[in-house]
Amino acid sequence: MKIAKIDVIEAVVPFDDGSGTPIHAPGKWTTFDMVLVRLETDTGLVGWGECFAYSCRTAVAAAARDMVAPLVQGRDLPERPETLTLEVQQRLHIFGRYGIAMFAISGFDIALWDLAAQARGVPLHALLGSARESLTAYASLVRYGDASLVDKHCRDAVREGYRYVKLHEVDPEVIRAGRAACGPDIGISVDVNCAWTPEVARERIGVLRDINAQWVEEPVFPPEDIRNQAELNREFPVGAGENACTRHEFARMVEAKAVSFAQPSVIKVGGVSEFMASAQVAQSHGVAVMPHSPYFGPGYFATLHVSSVLPGEPLFEHLYVRPHADIAVGGTPLPHEGRVRVPQGVGLGFSLDLRAVERFRV
Structure with missing residues (x-):
């Protein structure tokens, strides 16, 4: 089973914290910056992951697309995803072990675990x-x-x-x-x-x-x-x-x-x-x-x-x-x-609602 297709999806979803602060008020945190990773296998399974992206969405998305995705595209899905993740970490160590690069790697690793659990027909846990x-x-x-x-x-x-x-x-x-x-x-x-x-x-x-x-x-x-x-x-x-x-x-x-x-x-x-x-x-x-x-x-x-x-x-x-x-x-x-x-369905239990997210995509 190989990783056949990779999509990196960006969205900015507002939230209400009950303070009465207007959305996009200067100096206030009022939106979720999101970078989602979608991995599809050649057998049709779809795995989802998320990279930390608050106030750094464009940088994280660029790292996901340009640094991590080329190292995962076309690879066999390993039985234990950490083997591939550690290889990616080693290949990218020159860019720093913390921050943006690791945020991007995190999203791919989550998606790989989602796929690994789906391949076995069990919940991730x-x-x-x-x-x-x-x-x-x-x-x-x-x-x-x-x-x-x-x-x-x-x-x-x-x-x-x-x-x-x-x-x-x-x-x-x-x-x-x-x-x-x-x-x-x-x-x-x-x-x-x-x-x-x-x-x-x-x-x-x-x-x-x-x-x-x-x-x-x-x-x-x-x-x-x-x-x-x-x-x-x-x-x-x-x-x-x-x-x-x-x-x-x-x-x-x-x-x-x-x-x-x-x-x-x-x-x-x-x-x-x-x-x-x-x-x-x-x-x-x-x-x-x-x-x-x-x-x-x-x-x-x-x-x-x-x-x-x-x-x-x-x-x-x-x-x-x-x-x-x-x-x-x-x-x-x-x-x-x-x-x-705790979700009891197969894999992570998450699938993106494209209609719900559409107006927030960037």
Whole structure:
């Protein structure tokens, strides 16, 4: 079975975050930049993947078309997709092991795993291990910087049945407002997105303890500052890894004891292959895996599959916004009462709804 046809599809899908911010407002994140990979075999199977592309769509699409696609076109579908993915990584190492090149590779790897599962007539998770049928989800709020908006959306999430909420706030009073709105029984984490210096992060540990946060995510810039991250992790649980690519970066983090929660992103880290390898590295060091997944395309479906086979109690990150289109045929499995079902159909379980996405294609 060979890869006979490759398509790279670009789209920009707006979303509503409940803040009242107009679409395309300057300085605000209001759209999903998407680069989707479609692989078709000579037997007619179609596999889907997704590359991370937020604010870098044209560069990622160019890398997918010009760098990765020529190395995959016409190749035999391997029994284990990671063999081909690792070959592609090696061929492209001169362009850098992280960022744009790896985002593009990630999308192809996901699509290859989709095809591998379809070829065997099983769900993707069946190739990875023993899977749960559903996962506990948490509501991942965008950064509002406004206590009243945080209060509203935390209360809405709890009312909808979420037992876990993530804030993306940096101001202590806004963070406290989130805890007050959720009440004492809801698990809360705080994602800072590298906004603090190490000194500020240490000062804010008291606030994090006061609200009984489960972890603080990417507390300092740069995210590869493992030394300061390890020092903070000794004082308070740190989650990180959404900006890490390949198992090797995760090995450095966990060996330095810089994280309590490893957070690979399947559309950034190198696809399913590197996600599973990174998870194994983390687990071998006793570090829990909490996947990063603020997206709604094939990467969302892939995250459900890989999360379903993780040990312990992984939480599924559901970005708490409303996209203007559901681009999946049959609909995307969304959380209900704080739980989300894992797709049980053959392969990834995703197929692109061409009618739904058509007006957003670029």
